[in-house]
Amino acid sequence: MIKANKKIIQKAAHVLRHGGLVAFPTETVYGLGANVFDARAVARIFKAKQRPSDNPLIVHVASVAAVTHLVQHIPPVARQLMKKFWPGPLTLVLRKRSIIPRIVTAGLGTVCVRMPQHPVALAFIRAAGVPIAAPSANLSGKPSATSANAVRDDFHDAVDMILDGGKTKVGLESTVVDCTVMPPVVLRQGGTTIEALRRVVPDIVIGADHTTTRRSPGTRYRHYAPFAPLTIARGEIKEIAIAIQRFIDRYPQRRVGVLATKELVDRYHRAAAILVLGSRRSLTACARNLFSALRQFDKLNVDYIIAESFPLRGMGRVMMERLERAAQK
Ligand code: TXA
Numbered sequence: 001m002i003k004a005n006k007k008i009i010q011k012a013a014h015v016l017r018h019g020g021l022v023a024f025p026t027e028t029v030y031g032l033g034a035n036v037f038d039a040r041a042v043a044r045i046f047k048a049k050q051r052p053s054d055n056p057l058i059v060h061v062a063s064v065a066a067v068t069h070l071v072q073h074i075p076p077v078a079r080q081l082m083k084k085f086w087p088g089p090l091t092l093v094l095r096k097r098s099i100i101p102r103i104v105t106a107g108l109g110t111v112c113v114r115m116p117q118h119p120v121a122l123a124f125i126r127a128a129g130v131p132i133a134a135p136s137a138n139l140s141g142k143p144s145a146t147s148a149n150a151v152r153d154d155f156h157d158a159v160d161m162i163l164d165g166g167k168t169k170v171g172l173e174s175t176v177v178d179c180t181v182m183p184p185v186v187l188r189q190g191g192t193t194i195e196a197l198r199r200v201v202p203d204i205v206i207g208a209d210h211t212t213t214r215r216s217p218g219t220r221y222r223h224y225a226p227f228a229p230l231t232i233a234r235g236e237i238k239e240i241a242i243a244i245q246r247f248i249d250r251y252p253q254r255r256v257g258v259l260a261t262k263e264l265v266d267r268y269h270r271a272a273a274i275l276v277l278g279s280r281r282s283l284t285a286c287a288r289n290l291f292s293a294l295r296q297f298d299k300l301n302v303d304y305i306i307a308e309s310f311p312l313r314g315m316g317r318v319m320m321e322r323l324e325r326a327a328q329k
């Protein structure tokens with residue numbers, strides 16, 4: 001695990017070009033990268049993560065021009081989205097060219113492409129000279145890693161190098177939008193909010209909601225889950241506080257962890273651990289801390305986790321989607 005600088009990034013690019021796996025920071029979460037054209041290196045990613053082989057990877061680029069080599073065609077709506085949101089937490093599904101090995105896309109005719117907005121990620125991709133196939137750098141099913149330490153906790157020596165770029169800014173993964181259909185469909189909510197997307201593509205369809213079945217392959221699996229079972233306390237603010245205290249009192253012999261906000265933290269008594277995500281006035285700040293808190297509960301050995309719920313707008317809506325899936329047993 002090395003603090004990224006110019007020289008270290010050059011070294012990481014060398015490792016990647018020679019079949020290595022390099023974890024790197026992006027603005028969303030850390031990625032576990034391999035040379036997209038090296039099927040053997042990509043196979044090592046699936047193995048290290050214990051990822052099902054039917055779950056395709058995102059290909060990371062440092063320019064729009066790089067995309068033209070990877071896909072058959074960039075539809076106007078995709079161009080518009082790139083122009084508005086790249087570099088940034090938006091991933092686009094496009095029709096792939098055969099130059100991309102099958103293993104990267106799990107045999108699909110489409111590929112996910114994204115230009116991350118992190119100086120280390122961009123410098124690394126440029127230095128590598130090839131697009132980088134990378135899923136989130138976590139064991140399959142665990143919350144994504146938002147720090148270099150979290151990556152190391154999951155992989156130890158199974159990765160060749162970890163570029164340390166500090167704590168990630170967004171803290172949740174990118175939004176995935178399928179641009180092979182019209183109107184485009186949101187397959188996974190993430191760092192680019194639905195509200196922001198609608199301002200550019202008003203008729204965009206939300207596919208990844210509890211109400212629909214159309215989803216990106218990865219969203220079929222249980223995800224983002226700490227070891228302890230997680231329950232969400234719903235309702236108005238007052239009801240949330242009461243429900244959580246009741247939950248704590250129901251299990252006096254157990255270690256209950258509370259996922260809290262500043263506004264309500266003083267309302268909880270006798271919990272084994274309380275982790276505060278931030279103030280409800282900034283759902284963006286809360287989102288940034290969500291995955292590290294879920295990972296922290298694992299270290300605190302809690303038996304149960306009870307989480308406050310969040311309003312279904314902006315990053316609150318994305319947090320709720322992740323919490324719902326962490327709560328699935
Ligand atoms: O923010 C992010 O997107 C992070 C950083 C590292 O870029 N990456 C990430 O990758 O979250 P991963 O592998 O954890 O999630 C990628 C999602 C999965 O749900 C996968 O099924 C979906 O994108 N996906 C990949 N290729 C696809 C395709 N061709 N069609 C539909 N969905 C696809």
Ligand code: MG
Pocket residue numbers: 135136144
């Ligand atoms: Mg992932």
